[in-house]
Amino acid sequence: MTQGQGKRVAFYAPMKSPHHPVPSGDREMARNLINVIGANGAQVDLVSELRIYDKHGDSDVQQDLRSQAEAEATRLIRDMPPADLWVTYHNYYKAPDLIGPTVARARDIPYVQIESTRATSRLTGPWASFAQSAHYACDAADAVFYLTEYDLETLKRDRYGDQQLVHLPPFLPTDTLPPASTLNGPMLATGMMREGDKLASYSLIAQTLAHLSGDWQLHIAGDGPARSQVETLMAPYGDRVTLLGQLDRADLAQAYAQASLFFWPGVNEAFGMVYLEAQSHGLPVVAQDRPGLRDVLAPGSYPTPEAGPQAMADQISQLLGDRDLSVKRGAEARTFIAATHLAPAATQRFWSAVPPLLEKPQ
Incomplete structure (x- = not known):
């Protein structure tokens, strides 16, 4: 039995x-x-x-x-x-x-x-x-x-x-993994737009974007009472940043399926289901090395909070500039999710x- x-x-x-x-x-x-x-x-x-x-x-x-x-x-x-x-x-x-x-x-x-x-x-x-x-x-x-x-x-x-x-x-x-992302689309971030830790993550995202060069794009999925603050944070980047609003499951899965990487610093996240979802689609993740996140991120190198936005920007630039590395990190993430999550x-x-x-x- x-x-x-x-x-x-x-x-x-x-x-x-x-x-x-x-x-x-x-x-x-x-x-x-x-x-x-x-x-x-x-x-x-x-x-x-x-x-x-x-x-x-x-x-x-x-x-x-x-x-x-x-x-x-x-x-x-x-x-x-x-x-x-x-x-x-x-x-x-x-x-x-x-x-x-x-x-x-x-x-x-x-x-x-x-x-x-x-x-x-x-x-x-x-x-x-x-x-x-x-x-x-x-x-x-x-x-x-x-x-x-x-x-x-x-x-x-x-x-x-x-x-x-x-x-x-x-x-x-x-029971199964979704199809792997093409890794051909924009970067993706997703999180509720509310005061406190979520807004702190959005602030770190905005600061990180200031250190990026080249032709990058970021899509943000999420909505909430702090949307106007998030819009203000992202305003300097014009049409490079697109706010998608709150997505249902099907639309969010489609966003994962096309994204080049998942970017969410994770300020005081208990663990964050979005990391599991992103990695199940084979997205490499850029996040900070924080206690709750260590349980849900595939083994790898993640910058400490003390290293600040520049360290996250360096990781993003590395991944966007090296497709083979992105594919490798994404495959490792899928293996990690399949085994334990x-x-x-x-x-x-x-x-x-x-x-x-x-x-x-x-």
Whole structure:
């Protein structure tokens, strides 16, 4: 029997249900996890859509959510169908799992988390109570699947007992690679246009372009409330920079399929699915050597943030001036994605780690 076949998994995402009407990376990841966990024949049940999320650190909101969670846990203990395993996605200080540990303990089933963070700095301040609950929930987990080495640091520091920490690399929700890019088109950047880290990446892009010579072109896919700032940043480059706006999946895939390289500095990115998408199309990537990015970029040389825009411009010039190098880097990127960052690899990682938990007396 295939690992996972015939098992029943209770799934919960406290921050945002996979059925939530507003698109987001969290919603997409929850949907993808349900698919990869169920790919080997397991039945994955979304057992609750109660949203436990406090954006502003409001004690009244937190207390109300605790009351709702207590009632929901009581309901699930009574009414939830039989399950072999409970999985919670994204437990952290703004969205602690206030339900899973209670139900899993009452039902006597293993409890695991995926992409959890421990933030001791939040144990004081407006989220202190929720941060403590997130820690308690993390302590209750028999295993925690982490996506990046950066997350592993605090998970190891605060690991509870013999808790397993299992690497689950970020993955694309597909079994196969898309066609390789022709590498004949413009450079491509893509990112939400909003204040903060995203705008900081756009600012670095603009500074880097000032160091380029020759006949280059850049297309930018994305939109958002900071679009006017991005337009101002790119204005000095005239028609060399084209803002494509927000693209749907098909149009973005077409942009990848023609781009010469993918350029996104990655300021404080947790990891960035766009890097996986770009590399799956065989695009060489120009980005900075940052903690979250190291888990999703093919092995290679990436400039440090301290090296500044000039170092990224040097890499771009090298790639645009040497097609053989671009083809080689792109092929390496596709090999890297195929080996560790597609859905089948995620399914295999998950179901290789879970069976021992199912055999242990709870």
